[in-house]
Amino acid sequence: MTGTDIEGLLRELAPRALGAVVRRYGHFDTAEDAVQEALLAAALRWPSDGLPDHPLGWLVTVAARRLTDLLRAQQARRDREDTVARWTPVDARHAPPADRTPADSDDTLILLFMCCHPSLSPASQIALTLRAVGGLTTVEIARAFLVPESTMTRRITRAKQRIRDSGLRFGLPSPEEWAERLDVVLHVLYLIFNEGYASTSGPGLHRAELSAEAIRLARIVHRALPEDGEVAGLLALMLLTDARRAARTGQDGTLIPMAEQDRGRWNAELIAEGVRLVSAALPRGPVGPYQLQAAIAAVHDEAPSAAETDWPQIMALYEVLLHLSGNPLVALNHAVAVAMVRGPRAGLDLVAKLETDGRIAGDHRLHAVRAHLLEMAGDGSAAREAYLTAAGRAMNPPQQRYLYGRAARLDARD
Amino acid sequence: MMAKYLLLKHYRGAPAAVNDVPMDQWTPEELSAHVRYMADFAARLEGTGEFVDGQALSPEGTFVRYDGEGRPPVTDGPFAETKDLIAGWMVIDVETYERALELAGELSAAPGAGGKPIHEWLEVRPFMAHQHTVIE
Structure with a gap:
């Protein structure tokens, strides 16, 4: 096995080892440290010693031993008598029901629910998920979010303290809480994906791995909950979006809009898998926002060319999505679809309504859409103005470069 | 979602502070109280997981520019008295603009002359970053 193979294996085993240790001994926060140390030991020893016969068992044993040491040290420090009772294996006090032999995937799912606990801020949920479930080191997470390691260490430590203080037990959420808690998990995976997808090249290059990690985690959740439509929808959305990654930036890092992308560079395998997932999920219902966004992405991905895009279907899907979410960005995308079906003026009328919505009125994307639609309508000078306004408000250099480029192109034509 | 901001301190160029006695007229005690406040502030942000970077800059400096292939860079300086002068920065990574x-x-409440808050004007500048949306 090569170092990369071992790294992949360790990442896969990380949440299962942690799940097994926490299930048996409790102490999520300390167990997490112990498992990280076991992973590190494995990464150092396995390449030279060879794989143990039972890699998962090896990790659990080493982590459990380390956990005992850590808890002993804590106990000595605190010198509190009741601690002994607390690190007795959970099983010794509460034998699990005979009919229940928890699967590894359950453990991973439970860990995800713990890391995405609603009492944590999104930044903490993301950091903790990447470390405890994704098996990334603090250094890797810090690098991906462009903060010093010490800052990320504190974020993770605080998140773990919060979980400890909340007295959260190791188990799946109750049926009453289920939907709400799963929403948070999916949102965290969605944010991790976006962190990676939004970065294109240059200093942000290593961040692209975050998208791959989000897809990997979404696959785990989908395997554990194959019947859940929104889980399938989110995974499909990620695959269908990630399929276009290679085509969306030029060699020099410039952004290429979807209409101008070389569709031959889209990843057909990812598209096929995404389409399959969303097609299977939609008829099962209930239909949620991730499935709808995946369906829209699928329509785009399946069009042989930009001109052959099935805009009426995209428009209809955005209408349903708009009823569900009321998000102004959805409304903006809906306006684009309307323009493609009924003409630029119909789209511009909808954009005009959004200009009074404080949540998006100052956003560069609103001005960029207005600029595109004005250009489509043949109003070059107004389009140019709108491109420049959008460029002035753009949030990253490639976007800014793209928008100035569009404005300059209109200049040249005048 | 977390976003990074640059907090910029000026020697010159920002609107006048309330406690506007320049640093070179502070007593050594006032100066060390100021430095301690800044260090404590940074340590506290490290504890909350919001600290990225912070540095103080010397008021001395030079302008430098490229002067063509094979030629040494051209320098100009020291800075003119009228120039906007950066004193230091802190980069933070926080949940909200608020x-x-x-x-x-x-940070603006750091103590200056007489141990009283300076009430200096700080520039808050968001980092150029990406959008958090898949919808393109």
């Missing part, structure tokens, strides 16, 4: 303003407010 939090960035709150922290800038605290």
